[in-house]
Amino acid sequence: MAFESLSEKLQNTFKNIKGKGVLTEKDIDTAMHDVKLALLEADVNYKVVKDFVKETKEACMGEEVMQSLTPAQQVIKIVDGKLTELLGGQGAKLTYASSGFTVIMLVGLQGTGKTTTAGKLANYLKQCGKKPMLAACDIYRPAAIDQLEVVGKAVNTPVWTERGVKDAVKIAQDARREAELKGFNVLIVDTAGRLQIDQPLMDELKDMRNAIKPHTVLLVLDALTGQDAVNAAQGFNEQLGFDGMILTKMDGDARGGAALSVKKVTGKPILFMGTGEKYDALEPFQPDRMANRILGMGDVLSLIETAEQAYDDQQAMELEEKIRKNRFTLDDFLEQMQQLRKMGGLEKLIRMIPGISASQLNDMDFDQGEAEIHKMESIIYSMTKEERNDPTILNASRRKRIAAGCGRSVSEINSLIKKYDEARKMMKKFSNPGAMKRNRMMKGLF
Helix, strand or coil: CCCHHHHHHHHHHHHHHHCCCCCCHHHHHHHHHHHHHHHHHCCCCHHHHHHHHHHHHHHHCCHHHHCCCCHHHHHHHHHHHHHHHHHCCCCCCCCCCCCCCEEEEEECCCCCCHHHHHHHHHHHHHHCCCCEEEEEECCCCCCHHHHHHHHHHHCCCCEECCCCCCCHHHHHHHHHHHHHHCCCCEEEEEECCCCCCCHHHHHHHHHHHHHHCCCEEEEEEEHHHCHHHHHHHHHHHHHCCCCEEEEECCCCCCCCHHHHHHHHHHCCCEEEEECCCCCCCEEECCHHHHHHHHCCCCCHHHHHHHHHHHCCHHHHHHHHHHHHCCCCCHHHHHHHHHHHHHCCHHHHHHHCCCCCCHHHHHCCCHHHHHHHHHHHHHHHHCCCHHHHHCHHHCCHHHHHHHHHHHCCCHHHHHHHHHHHHHHHHHHHHCCCHHHHHHHHHHHHHC
16 A cells, blocks of 8 residues: 555654653654655655645644643644645545536546546446446547446446547537436546647647536546656646546555645645555545554544445344344354455455554465455355354364365364354354443444
């Protein structure tokens, strides 16, 4: 995930001052010097870093910090606030046209993942109750239309195409007219990109913008390209103008410089970030939560929201009832593991937990966890319904039969049953009336 290196360096910097009861000006100078180096190594724009460190140091030298009983915590609080401001402050949301029909125009350089992002955005909008249509307006890149059709099919969203037509503006106009006629309320226009900004590209985009009058123009940027993404954002903003940005490949080995620079440089907000290859891997960009994660404070709100998306109240009540009546079966156990996968996997969830450092994450084998779920599926699906409902009947001969059926060893069958027993016992602890009452109270807080 992006920011890992930056996060580790900043956490180490603050670890050095946490044990001090009083902070001197020299302590703050040293900390700010380390912060500056960490940001520059993360490929953050030099001018942005310079202003950030200057403003942060001035705030840290204030009386509130210097005379505080917990000066290190005050410094971290200030840095957290400044990082949040740098990433976009309160954050921005995608807005829709008041008329009820919204046109979203995606622009960007070639290779940023624009077409895939169009599909992810369509999938996100459908989850928000919208009815989107995609428009294939890249008439230059080979197979661009084919790719968007594949994407549209994957997210169950219709795609407007006009093969053989060499006028992208006309295609966009026809797509808008057709989308309104057929009752769609959002049109996502996938435009052409270039390897670099050139005048013909900008002229075409300007003509298209004037013709279809999009409610929102979103610039798609590749987070892996660092300051090249910032330069591209500047170029698009000066020549075309846009309303917000989507950062793709934020799950890759990005140093984070683009995300920490583009808002300050362009004045335009980051609206979404791509966090994986799947079509549900598009998240609204939350500056405050991202700042918390960079500083090792976790992201508990996102963790709760992720869990709420994977579970509904009915499922939770049914599971609670089964646990209370001691009817938690191997099918239920497998379902919980599959829900974990739906929530983005163990790695995504652990990253949201406060206090987990980048170095700790590097020591964890998350691929092994995914392989373990596949193994559980093969073993449990090789059992009879009776065995899944009552694992106590799994004697030696039954275990040998299951092992032969799924191509696993008897020891792996035994290991699965042990994990199931441990999960059942742990859940039983939380199923007593006092624990359930506390759980409901906690849920009410959120």
